[in-house]
Amino acid sequence: MRFALASGQRVEAYPGGRAKCRRCNGEVIAKCGTHRVFHWAHRGMRDCDTWAEKETDWHRAWKNNFPAECQEFVQHDEQSGEKHIADVRTPPGLVIEFQHSPLDPLERATRERFYGNVVWVVDGTRLERDYPRFDRGKGDLRPTKIQGCFLLASPDKCFPAMWLDSSVPVIFDFRGVDESQPPDAHRDGLWCLLPGRAGGTAWVVGMLREQFVEVAPSRPQLPVVQEILALMTEIRGGGA
Ligand SMILES: [Zn+2]
Structure with missing residues (x-):
């Protein structure tokens, strides 16, 4: 984790630093090596939050696209007493939520229920086949009247199976942290797979990463995504 608590303040790891975990109040020590980004770690155990991901460069770079006060939010479910760090x-x-590692579908669904209003940003460079699959499949994206929004008959030909049944929007980042790649509009943009299908067909929204980073902090939902989800609900309601 990037932040821990010392003298009532959120602090970042510094060499020799000691602080308390903001989730469990346990002692954490600063890890300030050269191999990974500076972070706090629990003494002698894995992170207390089993949902936490290893702080990779990709993960940290994404978090840092957002204001520090929005990062590592401790979400508390008063009823169950459960606490996780978003x-x-x-x-x-x-x-x-930024997700690099594979996630079991049941586990994914549990997290979606816990957070409620959540979108995933997925590292689309984790497996070598992920981008080539999208690159081949993107020809099937059918433009719609809504700019940047597409219909996709076979989402499985574009996106990893693990994310196809998500109940919330899943945004794929196929560029990762490797900026040495030549510019490629499809790889540099973000591709958001929306939940829900009409006869197997999915909605996909293409967006600029700058746009996402700029707009997301001020909205309760991603703008275009919200419109389409409303439209889908309307269509379903009309057909009933
Ligand atoms: Zn802890």
Whole structure:
């Protein structure tokens, strides 16, 4: 984790630093090596939050796209007493989780229920086949009247199976942290797979990463995404 608590303040790791975990109040020590980004770690155990991801460069770079006060938000479910640290939570209450590691579908669903209003940002460079699959499949994206929004008949030909049944928007980042790649509009942009299908067809929204980073903090939901989800609900309601 990037932040821990010392003298009532959120502090970042510094060599020799000691602080308390903001989730469990346990002691954490500063890890300030050259191999990974500076971070806090629990003494003698893994992170107390089993949902926490290893702080990779990709993960940290994404979190840092958002104001520090939105990062590592401790979300507390008063009823169950459960507490987890969301990567980012914007002031209007949108949680953004950055996911590099594979996630079991049941586990993914549990987290989606816990956070409620959440979108995933997924590292689309984790497996070598992920981008080539999208690159081949993107020809099937059918433009719609809404700019940047597409219909996709076979989402499985574009996106990793693990994310196809998500109940919330999943944004794929196929560029990762490797900026040595030549510019490629498809790789540099973000591709958001929306939940829900109409006869197997999915909605996909293409967006500029700068736009996402700029707009997300001030909205309770991603703008275009919100419109389409409303439209889908309307269509379903009309057909009933
Ligand atoms: Zn802890």
